[in-house]
Amino acid sequence: MSVARGTIEPGAGGHPRRRIAVAALYAGGFLGPFGGAVTSSVLPEIGGDFRVSAGVAAGSLTAYLLPFAALMVVSGALGARWGARRTVLVAYVVYALASVLCVVAWTFPVLLAGRALQGAANSFTTPLLLATIAAVTPAERLGRSLGLFASMQAAGQTTAPLVGGLAAEVSWRWAFAGAAVVAVGLAVGGLPADPPREQRPGLRSAWTWRTLRLAGTGMVVWGCLGGLSYLVALRLGDDFGLTSGERGLLLTGFGVAGIATARLTGWFVDHVGPRRSARVGAVVGAVVVALVGVLPNLVAVGVLWAAAGALSQAVVVGLNAIALRGDTPGGSVSVVQALRFLGAAVSPLAFVPLYHLDATAAFLAPAVATAVTAAVLLTRRGLPTG
Incomplete structure (x- = not known):
């Protein structure tokens, strides 16, 4: 399978369905950092709901980051083997379901489980989104495309504490409801292409x-x-x-x-x-x-x-x-x-x-x-x- 390389920036010409997929490709960079940092400004409120200290509530950050970082060691290779489109779609669906679990969490351990699922799901999106950008972007424009993706990641990390704090004025759970809606929208948007089959490596091939x-x-x-x-x-x-x-x-x-x-x-x-x-x-x-x-x-x-x-x-x-x-x-x-x-x-x-x-x-x-x-x-x- 070959992938045609061309301009892959939001707003570029082409079929409307492709334009939506391209926009979703970059928007996917926002979701991961946003999900990771969204509880950072509302730890006292989370602790108050579950009757734990803010220090214990900080475990909601660790519960996300540990599976996220651990699984990302192999997620890129596994996702390339399974197919980027299929893997990213499943990851977004799992992320949305995990966010819903956080919304309805009735105990603190349930919230931690939802956060862990969010982190695990996101580990299967970021590397595959980057690989897709590389597969369909001309080499001479790769830096600009990666810069745009990085800006979306920065936007997610920067706005997460603010959004979490504003949501907590009503209930911190609303921040997770918003994340679920965004994940579903990204799943519908899909990817504009799969990386070529010859780029789908074994698990050990990247460890050079x-x-x-x-x-x-x-x-x-x-x-x-x-x-x-x-x-x-x-x-x-x-x-x-x-x-x-x-x-x-x-x-x-x-x-x-x-x-x-x-x-x-x-x-x-x-x-x-x-x-x-x-x-x-x-x-x-x-x-x-x-x-x-x-x-x-x-x-x-x-x-x-x-x-x-x-x-x-x-x-x-x-x-x-x-x-x-x-x-x-x-x-x-x-x-x-x-x-x-x-x-x-x-x-x-x-x-x-x-x-x-x-x-x-x-x-x-x-x-x-x-x-x-x-x-x-x-x-x-x-x-x-x-």
């Missing part, structure tokens, strides 16, 4: 040295750059005295900048090459992280943290573009994404204790780790030039 280099880079750089919002929040409270709402507003700049610069990021990847784009994003991002940790001016910290959002997008889009240009695009990007989120999960365990010992060192350590990782792993050998 090349893929592991990309995945290792994503794990360290995202954990030390894109995943540091909790550390920035600590400093905003301790050094500048910001309230929780003020901290949340400033941190939103990270996602907003990622959305606003999506097309520019894609253009940059297409014109300078994905490896160079990821390397520049990581090195400049390392400098930004160090400055965020030491500058005494609140406005400067806010501006730099927003810039970190754009730079992290350059890294993510660059790494995805490299992974998707290999022989096993679905499996490779699946491994890269899985380790990226693993880095975000491990990051607080590494840097929060260090912050309590030395706040400045807690920012300098991830900055150094980011720069060194980019210099060592993002070399020309075995990766696309540029």
